[in-house]
Amino acid sequence: MREDEEMWTRVRPVSGVTGSVGAGGMLELRRGATGERWSCGASAAAMWIALQQHGWRLxxxxxxxxxxxxxxxxxxxxxxxxxVEELLEQGVVEDASEPCLRGRPPGSVTGDHIDPGGLPADS
Incomplete structure (x- = not known):
């Protein structure tokens, strides 16, 4: 990831993606609709399980x-x-960050005004 790209804080599996841990701790991810499969090692299995346990918060x-x-x-x-970036590129997971955390952080300067991060503008 380039330094200037936004960093996501939360992801979720793309609809239809499931995972299972097999013999030897190998993680197998599957997309039901297409039949695509990805196999990963034991450390990836630990990361997948931990992501689930922590609500997909990185x-x-x-x-x-x-x-x-x-x-x-x-x-x-x-x-x-x-x-997770590899999983994003392969379409296994998607960004599920809160909308205020995508793109510009609250209070960032955009054009000639300050974005209050979802607060109503003064009239």
Whole structure:
């Protein structure tokens, strides 16, 4: 992801995508409508399960995994973000961030006015 791109905070599986963990901890993701399949290793299985447990929120997932793995949460967040970016590109998950977190943050300057982040404008 380029530095200037927005960072999503939450994702969700695309409609029809399911996942299961098989022998050896391998994750298999499937899209029912097309029959497409993706196989991933045990660390991806742990990330998929943790995403579900944390409501598909990336930051909360990274913190939970960092505790379980005894790693720096920032490093886990970077690895999780890269993997989720691959899933986004393949159409397995989609951005589910709150609308106010997409594009411009509240209070950002746009043109000649300040975006109040969804607050009603003064008349």
């Amino acid at each position: 930051d909360a997932t990274a913190i939970g995994l960092s505790r379980a793995w005894g790693m720096d949460p920032l490093l886990v967040r970077v690895a999780l973000g890269r993997w």
